[in-house]
Amino acid sequence: MLIEIQDIFKIYNEGKESEVRALDGVSLQIDRGEFVAIVGQSGSGKSTMMNVLGCLDIPTYGTYLLDGTEVTDLTDRQLARIRNREIGFIFQGYNLIQELDALENVTLPLIYQGVSVFEREDRAMEALERVGMADRAHHRPSEMSGGQQQRVAIARAIATHPPIIMADEPTGALDSKTGRHVLEILRELNADGSTIILITHDEGIAAQAHRRVRLTDGRIVSDERGKEAAAV
Amino acid sequence: MNLVQAFKMAFKSIAMKKTRSFLTMLGIIIGVASVVVMVSVVAGQNKKNMEWMEAMGNNIVEVSAYSYTGQDMDAVLNEYVAALDKKLVVGITPVVNLWSEMIVRYGGKTYSTENYDDWRDRIQVVLGNESYGVCNNYELAAGRELSFLDIEKENSVCVLGGGLKEKLFNYTDPVGETITINGLPFLVIGWYQAKNIEDDYSGMDNVLLLPYTINRTLNKNQTISQWKIKCTSSSATGEVTSRVQSFLNGMFPVDENGNQMSGWGNAYSNEEYREASQEQAKMRTMVMGGIAAISLLVGGIGIMNIMLVTVTERTREIGIRKAIGAERRSIIAQFLIEAAVICGIGGILGIIFGCMGSLIAGKFLLNGMILWPDQGIVMGAFLFSVVLGIIFGMYPAVKASGLQPVVALRAE
Numbered sequence: 315m316l317i318e319i320q321d322i323f324k325i326y327n328e329g330k331e332s333e334v335r336a337l338d339g340v341s342l343q344i345d346r347g348e349f350v351a352i353v354g355q356s357g358s359g360k361s362t363m364m365n366v367l368g369c370l371d372i373p374t375y376g377t378y379l380l381d382g383t384e385v386t387d388l389t390d391r392q393l394a395r396i397r398n399r400e401i402g403f404i405f406q407g408y409n410l411i412q413e414l415d416a417l418e419n420v421t422l423p424l425i426y427q428g429v430s431v432f433e434r435e436d437r438a439m440e441a442l443e444r445v446g447m448a449d450r451a452h453h454r455p456s457e458m459s460g461g462q463q464q465r466v467a468i469a470r471a472i473a474t475h476p477p478i479i480m481a482d483e484p485t486g487a488l489d490s491k492t493g494r495h496v497l498e499i500l501r502e503l504n505a506d507g508s509t510i511i512l513i514t515h516d517e518g519i520a521a522q523a524h525r526r527v528r529l530t531d532g533r534i535v536s537d538e539r540g541k542e543a544a545a546v
Numbered sequence: 547m548n549l550v551q552a553f554k555m556a557f558k559s560i561a562m563k564k565t566r567s568f569l570t571m572l573g574i575i576i577g578v579a580s581v582v583v584m585v586s587v588v589a590g591q592n593k594k595n596m597e598w599m600e601a602m603g604n605n606i607v608e609v610s611a612y613s614y615t616g617q618d619m620d621a622v623l624n625e626y627v628a629a630l631d632k633k634l635v636v637g638i639t640p641v642v643n644l645w646s647e648m649i650v651r652y653g654g655k656t657y658s659t660e661n662y663d664d665w666r667d668r669i670q671v672v673l674g675n676e677s678y679g680v681c682n683n684y685e686l687a688a689g690r691e692l693s694f695l696d697i698e699k700e701n702s703v704c705v706l707g708g709g710l711k712e713k714l715f716n717y718t719d720p721v722g723e724t725i726t727i728n729g730l731p732f733l734v735i736g737w738y739q740a741k742n743i744e745d746d747y748s749g750m751d752n753v754l755l756l757p758y759t760i761n762r763t764l765n766k767n768q769t770i771s772q773w774k775i776k777c778t779s780s781s782a783t784g785e786v787t788s789r790v791q792s793f794l795n796g797m798f799p800v801d802e803n804g805n806q807m808s809g810w811g812n813a814y815s816n817e818e819y820r821e822a823s824q825e826q827a828k829m830r831t832m833v834m835g836g837i838a839a840i841s842l843l844v845g846g847i848g849i850m851n852i853m854l855v856t857v858t859e860r861t862r863e864i865g866i867r868k869a870i871g872a873e874r875r876s877i878i879a880q881f882l883i884e885a886a887v888i889c890g891i892g893g894i895l896g897i898i899f900g901c902m903g904s905l906i907a908g909k910f911l912l913n914g915m916i917l918w919p920d921q922g923i924v925m926g927a928f929l930f931s932v933v934l935g936i937i938f939g940m941y942p943a944v945k946a947s948g949l950q951p952v953v954a955l956r957a958e
Binding site: 365368370371372390391394395397398399403405409410411413422423425426427470474 | 873
């Protein structure tokens with residue numbers, strides 16, 4: 315099992331009147347090579363779920379085994395290493411660094427990985443080519459459309475060849491045509507062996523995944539397998 | 547992440563916000579420049595002082611004494627010094643002030659002791675004995691010094707300072723020529739090498755030395771009350787000072803009311819003055835440097851302030867960097883290097899302005915002295931500003947690195 319979480323709680327203001335249970339005892343297993351959509355309305359806890367799965371946030375209680383390693387015991391440095399090498403993030407708002415051009419943005423995780431100067435530019439270009447953005451390598455995010463920015467963000471996410479890609483509403487800010495293109499890329503990555511975890515509120519997009527985990531009020535209410543592409 | 551990359555990022559981020567980076571640097575620039583200028587001005591003043599004292603003669607004891615009973619103090623002191631150990635004393639000369647104008651003429655050229663239009667052309671007629679040259683650090687260029695006989699016989703001879711020799715004789719040999727002083731003829735027997743010190747207001751090179759016994763005719767018989775004793779070393783100077791002082795104290799005892807009834811006498815070493823002045827210069831350097839360092843500190847606080855603003859502004863960027871795998875130390879390094887680079891560039895600019903300021907200060911405050919800041923001060927100021935950057939960059943950097951990625955990502 316690649317990802318295995320057991321009774322994960324994420325509780326804000328615990329014990330106070332304003333207590334919020336963003337995740338309320340969630341257990342889930344995701345296997346290598348899966349394409350999972352985590353579906354829910356806003357406030358259902360799906361973003362918190364991704365933050366916990368992506369080691370961006372620490373759960374209040376529960377265990378999280380990533381590739382057999384207990385993540386909640388890791389140091390800050392080890393977590394940084396996991397975020398760098400094991401997981402690639404794609405965000406709704408792209409989260410590119412505005413001051414850097416496309417190539418520099420994609421190079422960044424390789425710099426943190428410690429890849430040599432000579433190698434990392436080639437690898438970053440390779441990632442940009444993969445998403446069809448090689449010709450925009452020296453454009454700043456402000457000089458690109460939303461779809462282009464999201465493709466650069468995908469290139470950044472795959473630059474270190476992480477086994478897991480997490481995408482949080484990757485199409486949320488895009489029109490349907492560009493959105494389809496982005497999903498197409500994700501599907502290709504999945505076909506090449508990456509595990510994709512897609513967070514969305516959109517049933518239509520969720521239908522593209524092989525498995526849909528539905529969240530409501532911080533709990534899993536259903537876990538369906540099987541492609542429902544026909545429903546779109 | 548390696549260091550080169552971190553430096554690149556720092557430069558990039560500074561270049562991206564030029565105005566703000568410059569304003570941040572301004573505090574450091576002004577601070578460093580003022581440290582450099584202040585310290586070099588004090589050092590320049592000190593150097594000038596030392597040069598002066600060197601030219602005036604070192605290892606000198608100045609004596610002033612006056613007897614109410616009309617005793618010839620010159621004879622008394624000459625006798626006393628002659629009896630002192632030759633290991634201590636080189637010689638003694640009276641110092642006589644002239645109270646009337648002296649006009650020197652030679653070959654159609656005229657110079658006066660009272661030319662107040664241009665100090666460069668003002669000459670100085672001094673009276674002394676055979677030890678005058680050695681007591682005042684003059685070196686004979688040609689001819690001879692005054693001799694004991696010249697003094698005894700009140701010979702009408704003179705020795706010229708290098709500057710005056712050039713004025714009167716240009717480059718020809720003055721020895722054997724006759725000049726007139728207030729119409730009286732004097733034979734030139736020798737001349738001193740010019741000391742060529744800057745701003746020779748006192749006219750050390752425009753000196754004209756006569757046997758002091760001439761005093762009686764030329765200067766209406768002024769009583770001699772000041773002497774200079776040249777000693778062999780600085781420790782001998784101290785020794786001679788205390789010996790002469792106790793001799794004078796013995797000569798002029800104090801009565802029950804604390805008054806010296808028969809006369810007074812003081813011995814004063816300029817070695818002490820020299821040490822005191824060096825001590826003072828050190829104090830001045832510290833005080834002035836300290837004031838300037840405070841402004842540098844204020845500059846450093848400005849850096850911290852800006853770095854904190856930067857951290858807040860760039861929280862999202864920090865979140866992104868952490869999300870894609872930046873370690874805590876990478877983030878700390880990024881912000882620290884940025885602060886250090888800002889301070890370093892500010893320090894370099896400050897040093898450049900400081901050097902310019904020192905040159906200007908040298909020109910206007912120290913009469914055209916070429917004031918070049920000391921290398922140690924320059925290096926020190928640079929290192930201090932970089933260290934300041936690291937110290938004041940530390941807090942914002944640590945603050946930035948400690949953010950949870952998810953918290954940082956949520957920031958707008």
